Amino acid sequence: MDDLDRAVVHALHVDGRVPFSRIGAVLGVSTQTVARRYRRLRAEAGLRVVGLAEPARAGRAQWMVRLTASPHTSQDVAHALARRADTSWVKLASGGTEILAIIDTPAESATSHPLLLRDIPRTASITAVSAHYVLHTYLGGPTAWRGRAHALTEEQRRQLEPPAGVGRDVAESDAALLAALSRDGRAVLADLATATGWSPATVARRLADLRAGGALFFDVEIDPALFGATTQALLWMAVTPARLDAVAVALAGHDELAFVAATTGPTNLVAHALCADPAGLHAYLTHRLGPIEGIRTLETAPVLRTLKAAGPLGP
Template structure:
C-alpha cells in the first residue's frame, strides 16, 4: 500500500505529468531527492508510468468501447494483439477470461477509418460475439482522476500544480505537426525536451512552447498508468446500465460523484451508460451495486462484468504492432 507522500506524488503527476520534482516536492513539503526516489520506486514496484494523451475531440477522434467474446484458449492472444495496436487503449480481460473489453479510436471524418471495427475484428478467428458502443459523452475519466488517486492533496496544493489554461483556445484543433510529439508523449509523458526535440525534429525551445500551448488549450492531458491494487482497488468491474433517456444526464452526473467509480460515459446501444467500479473487495462491490446503484430507480437494467486483468492501460504497449488472427470461426455472430 502507498503512504501519503506516494499518493500525493501520484495525484500531482495526474494534474501535471511534467511538473518538475522540485515543484512537486515544494507542494508536498519534502525534498526533490525524496520525490525522485519515490518516483523511481513506484515505477519499479507499481508499474507507474506517466503518459501524455491527446483529448479526442481536439484530435478529431471518436472513441468506441468494444466488447468481444472469444473462446478461453484464444481470448488472451486476441487481447494481447489488440493491446499492441496504436489505436487501442484500456484492453481488459473480463467475465472469466472469455470477454475482451477495449477502447478503440477512429478518425471522426474519415469514411475508411473504421477498418478495425468493420474489417479486422469481424474476420478474426475465435471471436463468437462482437458489440461496439460509441462513447457519446464522458462524465468521469480522461483528465479527471479517480478519487482513489485524488484525495491526497488539498485544494491549495492542487492549484499550485495545475498548468496554465487558456479557455479561449478550447476549440483549436491539433495540427499535423503535433502527431510526432503526441506519439512520443504517449510512450513517456516525462520525456525530456531534448528527447522530444529528437522525436519531432523541432528545437527544444519549440517543443517547450508547443507543450505549453497544448496544455493551455486542453488538447493535451496526462494520465498515470499504475497498479491500482496498491491503492486498495482489488475488485474491478465494468457496469453496463440502461437508463431512460430523460434521466440519463442526471444519473450520469450522480454516478460521476461516486468515489467507487473511475469512469462514467454515455454510449450508444441497448445499455446507454457505462461505468468502471474500483472497490476494495467483492463485498464492497456488492454493497455498492445493491445499495448506492440500487437506490437509483432510473437505472432500469444493470450488467456487471468483473475485470480479471488489464492487458493495456492508457499508454502504448511495448513491442511491435500485431495483426489480428484471420479466418472463419464456427458459430461466430456478426457485429451489430
C-alpha cells in the same frame, strides 16, 4: 506505498509534468527524494505518466468493443488487440472469456474502421462482437479515478495546478509530439525536440498551447490495488433516455468510478467501478447505484486483468 508515495502520485494526478522541484517544495522534501520515489514507483509499481490528446479536439472518435472468445484463445486475442496502435484499455472480463477494448478512429471514418468491419469478423475464435460508439464522456481522461487523489490538501493541490491559458486544437504537425508523450508524458524537452525535429523552445510553447485549452492532458497509470481497489467491474446500464444525462452526471461524482460514458447500443451508459473488495462492489451497487432513478437494467462484468491502459505497450 507510504504517505509520501501516495502524495507523489496525487501530485502527478494534478499535473503529470509538474517538476520534481515543485513537488518537493509543496511536500517539504528534497527534489532528490521526489525523483528517487518516482523512479522506484516506476520500477516496482508500474507508475507511468502518458500524454494524450482529447479525442474530440484531435478529430478522433472512440468505440467500446466487447468481444466474446473461446476460453483457450481469449488471451491471445486480447494480446493481439493490445499490440495495435489504435486500441487502449484492453481488459479481460467475465471469467476471462470477454474482452473489452477502446478503439480510436478518425472521426470522419468512424463507421468504416477496418478493425470494426474486417479484422474482428475474420477472427474465427471470436464468438460474439458488440460495438458501442462513445457519444459523450462524463468521467475519464484528465478527471480520472479519484481514489488515488486523497493525499494532498486543497492548498497543496492548488499550488501544483498547471497554469491556465488560451489553448489550441491538435494539428497534424503535432503527431510526433503526441506519439512521444504517449510513451512518456514526462519526457524532457530535449528528448521531445529530438522526436519532433523542433527546438526545445518550440516544444515548450506548443505543449503550453495544447495543455492550456485541454487538447492535451496527462494520465497516470498505476495499479489501483496499491490504493486498496482490488475489485474492478464494468457496469453496462440501460437508462431511461430522459434521465440519461442526470444519471450520468450523478455517477461522475462517485469516487468509486473511473469512467462514465454515454454510448450507442442496447445499453446506453457504461461505467468502470473500482472497489476495495467484492463486498464493497456489492455495497456500491445496492446502496449507491440502486437508488438512482432511471436505471432500468444493469449488467456487471468483473474485470480480471488489464492488458493495456491508456498508453502504448512498451517494446
